[in-house]
Amino acid sequence: MTHPEIYLDYAATTPVDPRVIEAMVECLGPEGDSANPSSSHAPGRRARERVEEARAQIARRVGAAPETIRFTSGATESDNLALLGIMEANRHRGRHLITSRLEHKAVLDAASALQAQGFEVSFTEHDADGVISPDAVEACIRDDTVLVSIMHVNNETGVLQDIAAIGERCRQRGVLLHADAAQSTGKVPLQLDDWPVDLASLTAHKTYGPMGIGAIYIRKGVNVQPLIHGGEQEGGLRPGTLATHQIVGFGEAMELADPDLESPRLAERRDRLWNGLSAIGGVRLNGHPTQRSPHVLNVTFPGVQAESLQLAVSEVAVSTGSACNSDVPEPSHVLSAMGLSDALAAATLRFSVGRFTTESEIDHVVERMQAEVARLRNLARGAPDWTAA
């Protein structure tokens, strides 16, 4: 087990690109821009310029005007700001929110918090491949619906929702649309100003930028109530000193993140991985086979517990695809919603490839997974059927 570590958990977070680190270090260093970007003196104004340059870089990458981009601490905060901030600001229009059971915890828990405050939440239907149809969304819309929140790329399965088509229906019915696009940047193109999307959540650390900085896209004219109060930063929507080096890193990361250049390479690596894994008998791919982002592969190995497979191939960093903060992992709510039994959900690993993934890494992973799945299935010989169904 002295093989060097292989990182296949790019959907959890990516390493920071060396060019991004360089930009951040330059900003932090003695010749950099370390003043408070809200200060009116010369070094403060220079820091402000760096912030605005980065805002423009990010805006360009997601097809938006710079003034629609507001900085936050990450997509979790952006999701909360979108849901709580929109519902609060639009109380007069209604108290109904639509989302899906496939969303990130940040959206689901924000929705629960809203329910506790007396708002109503409906969950859209989705098919067994984890795809949400515009019809399914429309079927939930009521007269008092204010907001629909549907993620763009699913973080567990990689499934890509047709957010533009969903947005059309929302527009027709006069309802706002929020899209969690935390997993999208650098993998699939975004054209936020052109699409019928009103809010979107972004984060740097899924795209070779630093952890702890994100943004929310808010279409011009859309009114959001802040979560945090105190200061004029970000138009009063998100007070707190702007973290220049983080924002500069975010901007640089977005500058580099061209899906047209990166996606074909990611898809190639992912396909090589799937070719190897699917040669193992009985494995199954979760999520739509083609309507997906090129970086994620969610695979069930019936008869093998993911936790055991993870430890057996411990030189490979993959995700068990479930809430992994607790010592007793719960089955992934996304896989459960897609109809997997608890046993199958617990037999599932999420592999996610990235900019630095090599072919030989893929080949090593395939070889080791083949061997360890066989070993662990052998260990479980004689087990009842439910363990693999």
Added chain:
Amino acid sequence: MTHPEIYLDYAATTPVDPRVIEAMVECLGPEGDSANPSSSHAPGRRARERVEEARAQIARRVGAAPETIRFTSGATESDNLALLGIMEANRHRGRHLITSRLEHKAVLDAASALQAQGFEVSFTEHDADGVISPDAVEACIRDDTVLVSIMHVNNETGVLQDIAAIGERCRQRGVLLHADAAQSTGKVPLQLDDWPVDLASLTAHKTYGPMGIGAIYIRKGVNVQPLIHGGEQEGGLRPGTLATHQIVGFGEAMELADPDLESPRLAERRDRLWNGLSAIGGVRLNGHPTQRSPHVLNVTFPGVQAESLQLAVSEVAVSTGSACNSDVPEPSHVLSAMGLSDALAAATLRFSVGRFTTESEIDHVVERMQAEVARLRNLARGAPDWTAA
């Protein structure tokens, strides 16, 4: 005006200490810990360890147990979490909050948001030196008072409140105390577990750490409602991917920030500055002359507009001590609350010294301030009395 820039705005933000940058870069780099600290695989667990080491460093510096420290995006968020989170979690105990008019905008605006939600807010008395007595706080306590929020070191004047004595009164009356200690670390000692303080706001970027990372101290057993939902991080109190490099930088910054070592030097620089400035006729020092942090000097130059003085001495970065995000600066709410006229408030600069401030910088600043105050007063010769009173 080709003199190199002199930075005397350490209370707005500090440059990041080179040792902190080094620790952050090490963490970000190829040999670093760039995985998600919530991931269960080996690189994730290593990142988690770095986070916990940093938490321990911070806890040690503020005299607290590591589990009382929760990471946030900065003191603005911590202030909001303390006020909104405590009042929300203690609705059954009452709806009354006490604070002062000398607080940071983050506290004042959070208090206003609470008022809009039906909570009641009282403001304590303070004297002309900006000192709040324990008696004044106690006088505001009612049966339905839940929380008192009083800042430790004032960011505009440097005045130090006797938070331990104020806390005693709160304890006696069964009321919680929150202290905004954003300006304290590295300047004055903190013993949070020993003091009768229940919550405190901390931030890295005022103490040579990175911008965009802070913490909230929450005494064990004190119940706070989160502002942001979705995920188990920080005990569910503050979800969102933990920014390892930021946290590592915060930890390193706190490791370095020993007030016993730094404060005498800061006080010396500040006193040298005050000696020079007070030689200019008619200037006045705002805030208590001795009960203060060693890094801030708030000075009024009657007859001269601070904005003009700032431009005249533009090689020196100081703060006009007012909300400086807007193009038409408003008089500082802190100075107004301390009884300064609008004209005097607009004639005030905040100087703040730090780790990298040299004697020769101070001497240059004194010389230039003396010259420019004289020039601008001369320019205003014949002006009516109100301009200087």
Added chain:
Amino acid sequence: MDYDSQVRQRFLSAHRAGPLNDGAAGLVSGEAEDRTLNVWVRFQLRMRHGAIRTVRYNVYGCPHTVAAAEWTAEWLEGRPAGALDELSMRHCLEVLGVPVEKLGKLLLLEDALAACRRRPDERQD
């Protein structure tokens, strides 16, 4: 999840895994499963002269469960049959450094061993 080296080593080697299907005499076996806990385990014990001579197991479970099965087999081998009553999964938990939340899974191993004891065809030749 951070695994104790005791767990890691037993999970990775699993020396005593696999069925005893040599058809020889003195074989008892017992199994237990819990779908909610997502665990299945089967022990096979070869008894001879009142002693536990060989233990083999198959297991579907998490690394702690696998390691506990291996530890159990290890512990039982060579002991008198009465050892089955002395075996304590709480002890196993401690020795292997298994988090207490996983005790439920480990207790299922005790159930499988209890099933071994109850076997009517148990022969001690």
Added chain:
Amino acid sequence: MDYDSQVRQRFLSAHRAGPLNDGAAGLVSGEAEDRTLNVWVRFQLRMRHGAIRTVRYNVYGCPHTVAAAEWTAEWLEGRPAGALDELSMRHCLEVLGVPVEKLGKLLLLEDALAACRRRPDERQD
């Protein structure tokens, strides 16, 4: 605050600042103040043969106000007395790149000049 170089330069030089107190004839002066705007300004004009020969000012204000006073003095010098009516602070605002929120302060300069025109002791010798 970011200042246009036009503002910066005039604020820092303020060449025409200071009172005209040589006691010579042809001196008119006018001042205006607004406590809310935190501005006070006084212009002194030496008129000769119907022309504005020299302009001096004193001012208490922000950099834009000081720069605008300097620009005004510059602009008036050498022009016929009627130029006082042509002077436009909106024009000044544009030329100096002063943010429009500060127009109120600049208009106070017009008030001071209007006060100059109204002076009964105005002599054109």
